[in-house]
Amino acid sequence: MYIYTFKNLMQFSGLNHQMITLWNKKYKIFREEKIDRDSVFNKFDLKKLIYVSFLADSNKKFTVERLCAMNVSELQVLAEFEVQNYLQKSNDYQPIIRLMISSCFSYDEKSFDSILSICFKKLGIEDCCLDLIFPFIHEIVEILKTHSMEESVKSFTRNLVRNHLHYYIIVSSHTIKTNDKRRWLCFLPEGEKNDIDLLFAHLYFKINGESGLLLGENQELSTVVQCLESVKITHVFIYIDDDYDLNVLATYLEEIKNVAPDVTIFVASYANIKETLKTSVPYVNVNSPREFNEYLEKIRSL
Structure with a gap:
């Protein structure tokens, strides 16, 4: 299992050191009661942090305290549902990109496909590719350049995106x-x-x-x-x-x-x-x- 550093968590979640530390101190978002810059985390810690951050920002009815008390599976269901609402009210796709990155680094094909399918449906093929997929791929590539992550993540990610593009190529061939x-x-x-x-x-x-x-x-x-x-x-x-x-x-x-x-x-x-x-x-x-x-x-x- 790959281990993530505190620096990884900050980059992937967009949260700073103080916020992550505060959430753990007040709401126990992680299993470890005390964390610092030398702490290490697993893929479930990463996913939970990104889900909590996304849900707390996208819908004010979700408090950080309530979200931190949930497990990763519960948060994932909420996040995938909330993506639809989020896309209706915001054109800042960075939080969606973070959800997709989290799915890729945890090799969660089901979650990735669910999120991207919603985005294709809500944004349309062209805008989804231009505004979401290409910035997402660029960010994954940059992460792999600056951090010693598994190269398999890159291959896994490209194949997930490739499957969606092939699907829409076939659909377009029959309908346009x-x-x-x-x-x-x-x-x-x-x-x-x-x-x-x-x-x-x-x-x-x-x-x-x-x-x-x-x-x-x-x-x-x-x-x-x-x-x-x-x-x-x-x-x-x-x-x-x-x-x-x-x-x-x-x-x-x-x-x-x-x-x-x-x-x-x-x-x-x-x-x-x-x-x-x-x-x-x-x-x-x-x-x-x-x-x-x-x-x-x-x-x-x-």
Whole structure:
């Protein structure tokens, strides 16, 4: 079982040292009667703290004293129900993100799926992805960079999100009429396996009636070329991580343009690569999902 430090609890819950100490002293939120900066905690301590914090802030009828007297299972049921009410009155999604982080670090798939399903239903697919999922994933990645947490948490989290995106891609394919005026080719180049952004782009095409082919992750250049030679593609969407080899990317762009000179190429990355990517091939570099959505809206209006 993974052990969390006091510093972990403060970061994940958004509460300061004084507040956590006070809650334990007055209401005995943890099993240990006395805690300090050297204390260690388990996943149930983390979940309880985050649930109590969320419920106390989201609904004034819940007092901290009453919440601290409950066990984790009782708090979880209340929190999942309260998410619906919270989303109706607030557009600050950080407390929801903390609930999702808590579910991931305790490997609680059921809780995570319940919370995210509610968010998709209340916010809609596009806003849920832009305002909740991507900030959540970014925060998980940053946590793993600064703390020696299990790498398996990252894999577990991505698979949970991936399952939801795949589900909505299938639903959209059956319910939304496709306009074949444009056809997009979406892929990750060889060596890239982080496909969350790619799946969202493909989902966004679906919910907006755009036609697209999803090749997926880790695609060799020869595979991409074969597709371009076989199918009429008007736009290409490529996603790369910040540390991807830009010389390899340049080779992809040049060969794509050679095979399909009329295509418009989008390269999605969280870092601006315009200054460092050495290529004469014209392309659009987008640095956030929302920025890409703005480009797509302009394209669809033409």
